[in-house]
Amino acid sequence: MPNVEETLTNKIKELYPDQIQSWLEAAKERKVGLEEYLYQTNRVSGQEILKIKKEIFKLPVKVFNQDEIIDEKVLTIIPENTAKVYQIVAFDHRNNEVDIGVVNPNQPNLTEAIEFIKTSLRVEPKIFLISFNDFYFAIRQYHLFSKELKGLINQFRERKPYDQTKEIVRLTEEVLPTEEAPVIKLIEFIISEGVAQKVSDVHLEPLSDRTRLRFRIQGDLKTVAYFPKDIHYQLINRIKILADMKIEETRVPQDGRFRAWVEDREIDFRVGILPVAGTEKVAIRVLDPSVGLKRLPEIGVSDFNFDKIKAAIKRPFGMILISGPTGSGKTTSLYAMLQELNKENVNLVSLEDPVEYEIDGVNQSQVKPEINYTFATGLREILRQDPDIILVGEIRDRETAELAVHASLTGHLVLSTIHTNNALGTITRLVDIGIERFLLPQTILLLISQRLARRLCDDCKVKKDADENFKKIINESFKNLPGGLTDKYAKGDNYQIYYPQGCQKCNFKGFVGRIGIFEVVLITDEIKNAVYQGLTEEEVAKLLPKQNFISLRQDGILKALAGLVNLEEIVKIT
Numbered sequence: 001m002p003n004v005e006e007t008l009t010n011k012i013k014e015l016y017p018d019q020i021q022s023w024l025e026a027a028k029e030r031k032v033g034l035e036e037y038l039y040q041t042n043r044v045s046g047q048e049i050l051k052i053k054k055e056i057f058k059l060p061v062k063v064f065n066q067d068e069i070i071d072e073k074v075l076t077i078i079p080e081n082t083a084k085v086y087q088i089v090a091f092d093h094r095n096n097e098v099d100i101g102v103v104n105p106n107q108p109n110l111t112e113a114i115e116f117i118k119t120s121l122r123v124e125p126k127i128f129l130i131s132f133n134d135f136y137f138a139i140r141q142y143h144l145f146s147k148e149l150k151g152l153i154n155q156f157r158e159r160k161p162y163d164q165t166k167e168i169v170r171l172t173e174e175v176l177p178t179e180e181a182p183v184i185k186l187i188e189f190i191i192s193e194g195v196a197q198k199v200s201d202v203h204l205e206p207l208s209d210r211t212r213l214r215f216r217i218q219g220d221l222k223t224v225a226y227f228p229k230d231i232h233y234q235l236i237n238r239i240k241i242l243a244d245m246k247i248e249e250t251r252v253p254q255d256g257r258f259r260a261w262v263e264d265r266e267i268d269f270r271v272g273i274l275p276v277a278g279t280e281k282v283a284i285r286v287l288d289p290s291v292g293l294k295r296l297p298e299i300g301v302s303d304f305n306f307d308k309i310k311a312a313i314k315r316p317f318g319m320i321l322i323s324g325p326t327g328s329g330k331t332t333s334l335y336a337m338l339q340e341l342n343k344e345n346v347n348l349v350s351l352e353d354p355v356e357y358e359i360d361g362v363n364q365s366q367v368k369p370e371i372n373y374t375f376a377t378g379l380r381e382i383l384r385q386d387p388d389i390i391l392v393g394e395i396r397d398r399e400t401a402e403l404a405v406h407a408s409l410t411g412h413l414v415l416s417t418i419h420t421n422n423a424l425g426t427i428t429r430l431v432d433i434g435i436e437r438f439l440l441p442q443t444i445l446l447l448i449s450q451r452l453a454r455r456l457c458d459d460c461k462v463k464k465d466a467d468e469n470f471k472k473i474i475n476e477s478f479k480n481l482p483g484g485l486t487d488k489y490a491k492g493d494n495y496q497i498y499y500p501q502g503c504q505k506c507n508f509k510g511f512v513g514r515i516g517i518f519e520v521v522l523i524t525d526e527i528k529n530a531v532y533q534g535l536t537e538e539e540v541a542k543l544l545p546k547q548n549f550i551s552l553r554q555d556g557i558l559k560a561l562a563g564l565v566n567l568e569e570i571v572k573i574t
């Protein structure tokens with residue numbers, strides 16, 4: 001059999017020549033193989049690695065649907081511990097044949113383990129390659145959430161009613177473990193289930209007669225379970241302990257964080273506790289890099305715009321500014337760009353409020369206005385650290401804006417966001433907060449503006465001919481589109497657009513998650529001159545169609561015709 005680690009490393013080296021060295025070092029530091037490291041940090045998708053492994057091993061692959069349930073009888077052919085040790089799972093079986101998913105066919109003693117299954121159960125194992133992600137997906141099925149949850153809640157019921165005074169006077173050491181064991185288990189279970197389901201937020205909310213557990217998955221809140229009212233504050237207290245908060249404090253909001261190992265990965269959680277009607281509610285943000293950290297194409301940046309961004313971030317200095325209303329995904333884009341820039345030979349420093357995802361190789365710093373460590377004071381500090389690239393979470397005042405302009409004029413690449421509605425509005429906004437207009441064309445490289453639209457569910461979207469009204473909108477918008485982009489979609493003089501319907505997979509919503517709609521303005525010589533001359537935003541906008549430019553509306557319409565989003569929504573938001 002080939003040396004997998006070596007072959008895999010070589011393949012990944014071909015695909016990611018700039019990153020491979022730092023990945024190998026980081027993997028070594030964590031004492032894991034390259035594949036496991038890439039899984040833990042989501043640097044390369046499980047699918048991509050599976051493709052490489054398939055080439056190496058010449059074995060069939062198995063990819064699980066995320067709603068697939070493995071028959072318990074089949075799953076338990078391999079006991080849970082064996083499955084974990086050898087990273088194998090049984091997932092299907094016919095007559096005397098069993099399908100077994102294997103992460104690494106080179107695993108020591110794996111052949112013996114499979115031989116043992118074969119002889120002791122008298123079955124014929126058929127081996128499939130699976131990714132790490134799918135391995136954990138399958139392992140989770142040994143403990144189906146609804147079934148386990150019931151068991152855990154019952155553990156509370158078996159105990160006598162909880163005596164509140166005891167908690168305040170502090171229980172003795174000997175009593176403590178048995179008293180708290182069920183709640184520790186329950187919170188651990190909720191958190192690992194949340195990570196497994198790729199939720200962005202976990203909410204524990206007191207209702208009048210019980211506590212509701214809700215998960216936010218791809219933007220939608222879903223009720224997952226209810227707990228008896230009498231355990232509510234035990235759940236809250238456990239979370240306060242994890243996040244290092246004051247247990248006795250129940251009248252003011254508290255913020256905290258904790259880090260936990262879940263599915264063999266380190267994951268950060270940000271906790272907010274809010275007093276409500278005599279009790280408290282909890283919101284936990286799950287900062288799982290494999291959910292929140294995305295690459296630019298994943299969040300909806302088209303090849304057309306991606307090329308422009310790639311060219312701009314190669315420049316040694318200048319500013320790249322992302323604009324859009326609150327909640328339009330600016331931070332996600334900033335992080336996506338940061339990942340494109342994160343190379344060994346650059347010093348990357350960021351100022352964030354708050355630091356969301358920790359990224360290896362980036363010096364991240366969190367602003368704390370309460371001790372006067374603001375974007376502005378932080379930026380002054382950072383400039384002494386010899387950075388090449390500076391990321392500033394947001395420009396919202398004159399001082400920060402001036403420092404950012406100064407930094408980019410003195411040889412740094414500066415990335416930031418600004419709260420305006422369209423790309424050109426950024427220039428107006430910067431002039432309004434006090435930046436000299438003549439400085440802007442010299443410093444700004446690229447202006448990006450964005451919106452978020454709901455992504456249509458692939459399983460149930462319906463295709464229809466566009467009516468006269470939509471046809472008019474599309475034709476109007478396509479007049480100025482750079483060449484070659486419309487050919488795919490025009491069917492005679494007609495267009496086809498897609499509508500949401502609803503099915504099991506999308507919870508009958510018709511949509512799954514969201515996608516970014518972008519416009520990217522490259523500051524060309526024409527635009528520079530227009531800004532120098534003091535032309536108005538409207539006058540500058542008239543020049544855009546000749547600058548190889550796709551507007552928010554056009555990008556949205558192209559995505560609607562590609563079946564990613566619904567045109568009606570695009571017309572509303574662009």
Ligand SMILES: [Zn+2]
Pocket residue numbers: 457458459460461501502503504505506507508509510511
């Ligand atoms: Zn659907």
